[in-house]
Amino acid sequence: MMGSSLLLAQFLCLLLFHSHSQPAHSSSNFSSSVQLCPRDQSLALLQFKNSFPMPSSPSTFPCYPPEKVLWKEGTDCCTWDGVTCNMKTGHVIGLDLGCSMLYGTLHSNSTLFSLHHLQKLDLSRNDFNRSVISSSFGQFLHLTHLNLNSSNFAGQVPPEISHLSRLVSLDLSSNSEELMLEPISFNKLAQNLTQLRELYLGGVNMSLVVPSSLMNLSSSLSSLQLWRCGLKGELPDNLFRRSNLQWLDLWSNEGLTGSFPQYNLSNALSHLDLSYTRISIHLEPDSISHLKSVEEMYLSGCNFVGSNLDLLGNLTQLIELGLKDNQLGGQIPFSLGKLKQLKYLHLGNNSFIGPIPDSLVKLTQLEWLDLSYNRLIGQIPFQISRLSSLTALLLSNNQLIGPIPSQISRLSGLIILDLSHNLLNGTIPSSLFSMPSLHFLLLNNNLLYGQISPFLCTSLQYINLSFNKLYGQIPPSVFKLEHLRLLRLSSNDKLTGNISSVICELKFLEILDLSNNGFSGFIPQCLGNFSDGLLVLHLGGNNLHGNIPSIYSEGNDLRYLNFNGNQLNGVIPSSIINCVNLEFLDLGNNMIDDTFPSFLETLPKLKVVILRSNKLHGSLKGPTVKDSFSKLQIFDLSNNSLSGPLPTEYFNNFKAMMSIDQDMDYMRTKNESTTYVFSVQLAWKGSKTVFPKIQIALTTLDLSCNKFTGKIPESLGKLKSLKQLNLSHNSLIGFIQPSLGNLTNLESLDLSSNLLAGRIPQELVDLTFLQVLNLSYNQLEGPIPLGKQFNTFENGSYEGNLGLCGFPLQVKCNKGEGQQPPPSNFEKEDSMFEEGFGWKAVTMGYGCGFVFGVSIGYVVFRARKAAWFVNMVEDSAHQYGKRLRRKNAPRNGGRRY
Ligand SMILES: *[C@@H]1O[C@H](CO)[C@@H](O)[C@H](O)[C@H]1NC(C)=O
Numbered sequence: 069m070m071g072s073s074l075l076l077a078q079f080l081c082l083l084l085f086h087s088h089s090q091p092a093h094s095s096s097n098f099s100s101s102v103q104l105c106p107r108d109q110s111l112a113l114l115q116f117k118n119s120f121p122m123p124s125s126p127s128t129f130p131c132y133p134p135e136k137v138l139w140k141e142g143t144d145c146c147t148w149d150g151v152t153c154n155m156k157t158g159h160v161i162g163l164d165l166g167c168s169m170l171y172g173t174l175h176s177n178s179t180l181f182s183l184h185h186l187q188k189l190d191l192s193r194n195d196f197n198r199s200v201i202s203s204s205f206g207q208f209l210h211l212t213h214l215n216l217n218s219s220n221f222a223g224q225v226p227p228e229i230s231h232l233s234r235l236v237s238l239d240l241s242s243n244s245e246e247l248m249l250e251p252i253s254f255n256k257l258a259q260n261l262t263q264l265r266e267l268y269l270g271g272v273n274m275s276l277v278v279p280s281s282l283m284n285l286s287s288s289l290s291s292l293q294l295w296r297c298g299l300k301g302e303l304p305d306n307l308f309r310r311s312n313l314q315w316l317d318l319w320s321n322e323g324l325t326g327s328f329p330q331y332n333l334s335n336a337l338s339h340l341d342l343s344y345t346r347i348s349i350h351l352e353p354d355s356i357s358h359l360k361s362v363e364e365m366y367l368s369g370c371n372f373v374g375s376n377l378d379l380l381g382n383l384t385q386l387i388e389l390g391l392k393d394n395q396l397g398g399q400i401p402f403s404l405g406k407l408k409q410l411k412y413l414h415l416g417n418n419s420f421i422g423p424i425p426d427s428l429v430k431l432t433q434l435e436w437l438d439l440s441y442n443r444l445i446g447q448i449p450f451q452i453s454r455l456s457s458l459t460a461l462l463l464s465n466n467q468l469i470g471p472i473p474s475q476i477s478r479l480s481g482l483i484i485l486d487l488s489h490n491l492l493n494g495t496i497p498s499s500l501f502s503m504p505s506l507h508f509l510l511l512n513n514n515l516l517y518g519q520i521s522p523f524l525c526t527s528l529q530y531i532n533l534s535f536n537k538l539y540g541q542i543p544p545s546v547f548k549l550e551h552l553r554l555l556r557l558s559s560n561d562k563l564t565g566n567i568s569s570v571i572c573e574l575k576f577l578e579i580l581d582l583s584n585n586g587f588s589g590f591i592p593q594c595l596g597n598f599s600d601g602l603l604v605l606h607l608g609g610n611n612l613h614g615n616i617p618s619i620y621s622e623g624n625d626l627r628y629l630n631f632n633g634n635q636l637n638g639v640i641p642s643s644i645i646n647c648v649n650l651e652f653l654d655l656g657n658n659m660i661d662d663t664f665p666s667f668l669e670t671l672p673k674l675k676v677v678i679l680r681s682n683k684l685h686g687s688l689k690g691p692t693v694k695d696s697f698s699k700l701q702i703f704d705l706s707n708n709s710l711s712g713p714l715p716t717e718y719f720n721n722f723k724a725m726m727s728i729d730q731d732m733d734y735m736r737t738k739n740e741s742t743t744y745v746f747s748v749q750l751a752w753k754g755s756k757t758v759f760p761k762i763q764i765a766l767t768t769l770d771l772s773c774n775k776f777t778g779k780i781p782e783s784l785g786k787l788k789s790l791k792q793l794n795l796s797h798n799s800l801i802g803f804i805q806p807s808l809g810n811l812t813n814l815e816s817l818d819l820s821s822n823l824l825a826g827r828i829p830q831e832l833v834d835l836t837f838l839q840v841l842n843l844s845y846n847q848l849e850g851p852i853p854l855g856k857q858f859n860t861f862e863n864g865s866y867e868g869n870l871g872l873c874g875f876p877l878q879v880k881c882n883k884g885e886g887q888q889p890p891p892s893n894f895e896k897e898d899s900m901f902e903e904g905f906g907w908k909a910v911t912m913g914y915g916c917g918f919v920f921g922v923s924i925g926y927v928v929f930r931a932r933k934a935a936w937f938v939n940m941v942e943d944s945a946h947q948y949g950k951r952l953r954r955k956n957a958p959r960n961g962g963r964r965y
Pocket residue numbers: 097098099100
């Protein structure tokens with residue numbers, strides 16, 4: 069008793085003295101007064117901070133560092149920003165360095181660990197460069213709060229964490245994917261941390277931890293976040309019954325099973341997220357009352373049992389409801405109109421049919437309405453403007469018709485408007501262009517027509533009006549949208565006029581796609597270097613004249629450059645070598661008069677080079693750089709006047725064409741808020757084909773229609789992943805290399821109109837995916853091989869070779885020289901291909917630069933149709949939207965809602 073009152077007196081005294089000497093508690097001038105902070109601690113702090121001399125890049129963990137009071141030697145560290153001291157002892161007991169741009173390894177000998185008195189430590193949102201979490205953290209025996217969220221730690225969580233038996237809050241979420249928590253460490257932690265109330269382990273690999281051991285966690289636990297932890301097995305339903313548990317996040321543990329209990333639930337639970345788990349949840353009249361305390365319920369991609377969705381209308385306490393990706397079908401339940409408190413409603417991707425129910429427009433608290441990726445029909449009700457709190461209206465990928473109601477513009481807080489991929493018609497209400505808060509205006513892939521109104525809303529950052537029927541000029545006001553990051557106006561009914569150089573004032577532009585319109589005039593030279601962040605520049609399919617912009621600044625970030633299908637002339641500027649991140653270059657179908665731009669070989673990431681249909685001439689000299697073109701997967705020089713031998717040395721470097729990549733991913737830019745899916749137009753199996761997506765496995769080599777001479781090199785047989793090889797319309801001599809029989813992925817082989825002689829090698833019979841074969845107009849002779857694919861090709865594949873004989877030609881082979889007799893299972897095999905693979909032989913006879921038919925791209929791979937849709941919205945608006953969500957801390961990672 070005495071002791072404590074003495075302490076209190078001392079404390080008061082200190083406090084008085086303290087406030088006296090430092091009246092406004094703001095001055096950091098303590099040099100003339102008593103210092104609270106022991107010197108060893110201020111040194112430790114300074115040394116700790118100085119061990120991270122380089123700032124982290126702001127993009128690693130985006131956060132906005134607050135203005136910091138500088139840490140200055142000789143001043144009292146208790147006044148430093150982020151430092152809290154015990155007023156009695158002067159010990160540093162709190163350190164908040166969240167979002168301080170620390171970058172580098174956190175070693176176990178760091179002076180940080182000498183601050184033994186720490187009670188609260190926050191190092192979140194820095195970049196510790198995949199350091200392991202040191203076992204020295206176990207020395208902070210007084211710690212009650214430890215926050216290492218989003219700091220790029222990796223390796224094993226040390227078992228010593230369990231020494232921190234006073235911990236109330238532990239946050240290790242959102243670190244490197246390689247951060248791992250072993251069962252033994254988890255079990256110790258569960259046993260020893262008996263005070264724990266908040267445990268955040270989102271994204272920590274806990275795949276070996278048995279779900280039942282979660283029951284050992286402290287009974288005081290009120291918040292538990294275990295999203296994307298790789299948990300597998302059955303979750304005990306008693307976890308849901310813990311009387312103190314308020315917040316439970318288990319999303320994206322696809323291997324987690326169990327069921328949500330129907331009785332004896334505690335009424336504490338207010339936030340429940342079981343999205344993308346296999347935990348079943350019963351929606352039945354008897355069980356629904358057990359969800360009565362839940363205010364935020366996320367059951368996306370979930371396992372519903374008994375799906376009387378009308379019952380949801382009884383959960384009138386709901387504030388957030390996420391039911392995405394459930395294929396619920398039927399109409400959107402009318403009863404949802406009873407959820408008057410609802411702020412967030414996510415019903416995307418559920419195959420809902422019918423119109424948007426009237427009842428929804430009564431939910432006047434709604435801030436987020438997502439009905440995208442369904443099969444909704446009818447018009448957008450103009451009453452939607454009653455939802456005056458809306459920040460996001462997502463109706464994309466439905467079958468909505470009619471005009472866009474101009475009343476939408478009354479939603480003055482709207483940030484995201486996504487009506488893309490519908491059947492909306494009429495003109496775009498001009499009032500949409502003057503909404504004060506709008507960041508995203510996504511109206512692409514509709515039937516909208518008319519001119520584009522002037523843009524008066526200055527907050528716009530993302531505009532996509534592609535694939536409509538708009539015409540006229542781009543209103544100059546668009547160039548005043550200072551924060552614009554994406555502008556896509558491609559494929560309309562001819563937008564016209566010049567591309568003004570004022571566009572170069574859009575310093576933040578990342579994606580500019582004006583392709584397939586009627587723009588004319590010159591390309592402003594400044595387009596090469598106006599925005600360091602520019603990733604995509606697509607001006608293909610217009611009427612642009614003049615030279616290719618020649619200024620590309622060093623350090624630019626361009627990935628996709630497409631000027632195909634204009635009337636550009638002159639040469640290919642060598643400054644393109646400054647675009648070291650370039651993956652895609654398409655300058656085809658212009659009037660470029662140049663030799664082959666061999667400097668391209670210095671671009672290490674180049675995957676696609678298309679220079680077809682220009683006036684390129686001269687021969688291709690071998691590579692000068694070791695790894696030149698090693699990532700190339702599409703190389704198209706067709707329809708030029710290139711001469712000399714085939715570029716054998718380049719072929720030897722085409723590493724990407726040599727290895728079979730099973731990657732089903734496709735080429736695109738990936739960044740924080742926009743995804744741009746690369747598209748390309750190719751001559752594919754004889755047709756002009758638009759590929760709205762380019763799969764990593766799409767590989768083609770097209771040198772047709774040039775003046776190449778000499779032989780086909782044997783080394784071509786190494787390019788095993790090629791799907792299409794076209795050397796037609798050159799002056800190649802010699803025989804067909806048997807090594808081509810090694811190109812077992814080939815779907816199309818065209819060697820027509822050359823001077824090739826000799827027999828067709830039997831090895832080609834091994835090309836079992838070959839759909840198109842054209843050997844016509846050569847000087848081939850002898851029997852045509854038989855078997856497999858060769859039973860399906862028709863006369864046209866061989867015509868113009870006077871010496872060939874045997875099936876399918878009428879000319880019989882001489883005895884002794886004859887074809888192999890058709891195999892006895894000929895019929896069977898043939899029908900197997902018809903049925904099993906679903907394609908027919910295609911015969912061709914087309915000339916240079918002549919293609920027939922335009923097919924819009926189903927990419928057929930081994931008879932599997934890769935479904936496609938260009939989906940910018942999912943990846944941009946939604947991700948962006950998540951950052952806008954005001955409340956709800958644990959919303960990082962993954963696409964979810
Ligand atoms: C600290 O305060 C003293 C006296 O109050 C003053 O003389 C001195 O200049 C101050 N130093 C700084 C760095 O402000």
